[in-house]
Amino acid sequence: MAKEITSRKEDYSQWYNDLVLKSGLADYSPVRGCMVIKPYGFGIWEKMQAALDKRFKETGHVNAYFPLLIPKSFLSKEAAHVEGFAKECAVVTHYRLKNDPNGKGIIVDPEAKLEEELIIRPTSETIIWNQYKNWIQSYRDLPLLINQWANVVRWEMRTRLFLRTAEFLWQEGHTAHATAQEAVEETERMLDVYANFVEEYLALPVIRGRKSPNERFAGAVETYCIEAMMQDGLALQAGTSHFLGQNFAKAFDVQFLNKEGKQEYVWATSWGVSTRLVGALIMAHSDDEGLVLPPKLAPLQVVIVPIHKGEEDLNKLRDKLLPLITELKARGITVKLDDDDTKRPGFKFAEYEMRGVPIRLAMGMRDYEANTVEVARRDKKEKGTVSFDGIADHIAALLDDIQSNMYKTALAFRDSHIRKADTWEEFQKLIEEPGFISAHWDGTSETEEKIKELTKATIRCIPLDNPQEDGKCIFSGAASKERVIFARAY
């Protein structure tokens, strides 16, 4: 094999890296922790963007853009916020370079030191709320529902392609409301948007929940999240939606005059998903042969490989296939006829399997004569020969089937890897196996921290539609009303 992918069993991390690099999604960049997103990877992100952006607009939001650089002083205005982000900020201190007077190369000009250092945004709450102060005076200015697509930088100690890069692309919604209830509703609405999107497009089931206080966003009153399970049983936070209370309004003094003519602080939310979703997509579905992409996000949904001897045969095949290609395109299906004569069919098969193209059609002269075509689906690695008549309908149906089959497979995997633990002994044993644990917790940070210290497991979330039941905390034995989800996480 030309491009060997490490098997999942041998080395899961290496498998993931091989997949990303060899399928052409991304490259390492010269800067630690940063990555180049290549056209194929960016194509997936663009599809995610398009679907999400549509949903944001449908729920009343508009896009805007706020600057990359934030005055250092802004970060310190909200105490919990600075506490959470201070350790991972990239700082701009100078604005000019010059030739090194002592030799070759270039140095930072010490004369060009900034009066106030600038922070490269790790998130934009501060710069946005500084602006909202000027935009909001009356209840008539509310709600303010703004989203931005942007890049942010968090100087992480350890990075991983897509899952945790120093710079990443995301969207961040920042809304302002007149009442707490309205803001909470917005927080929950956007969590739902995320959950539905991930389940429908990424074919990945998620658990909707609230974070424990320990895991809350820096500056939030309540953090909602969606948690997904990867193939190795680890949890991945796929999106977050925060109810920020009046924390940022108070920090940036954003008040409005209500209907009764009284000044009140504005209620806020923020919510985001990032290019990490591309990582989730890869890790959730792919196999040892390469990527497995759900049709709704695959940059290329159908590839057609002609098998022929000589130009004359190829022309015959082209003539037969062209109407199909036209029809598929008319249905909004992305399709490519790979008639590159410098590569042989076997090579192409392997290549498109590695790149996760959901459907591959192959037609040789045998099929041509018999009016058939070979159809291969990537998700189940099945192939068969079907009649060429009505093939467009067959493909459209098959794409739907692949999308739903991938979801079902992921759902079955996840559900079979969530186990209940009712004693500490049971918990310790189960946490060594892949998957999530559903267990009672006494609600205290001390217990959560102790469990994390002993097992590396954290509370991923307190599920939203959680059945209430009497129980005892797995660790302390104190009374508990509901189970929470524990897992080791990315």
Added chain:
RNA sequence: CGGGGUGUAGCGCAGCCCGGUUAGCGCACCUGCUUUGGGAGCAGGGGGUCCCAAGUUCGAAUCUUGGUACCCCGACCA
């Protein structure tokens, strides 16, 4: 920031211990011919600051010292 590993052609590696022709192999790339139903064959060809710096030496990819980058594991985090 601690532990481990690796820097030699676009990618993957050998050579280093024991210094010595023109630094080698596989894949990829280019040209030609034959091929094309699961990663083609033959022939010819191009491509190298051997991570950087200093040192030892007649001579360094190889030895010494210092630096640096990246990957993996952990602590931190979306």
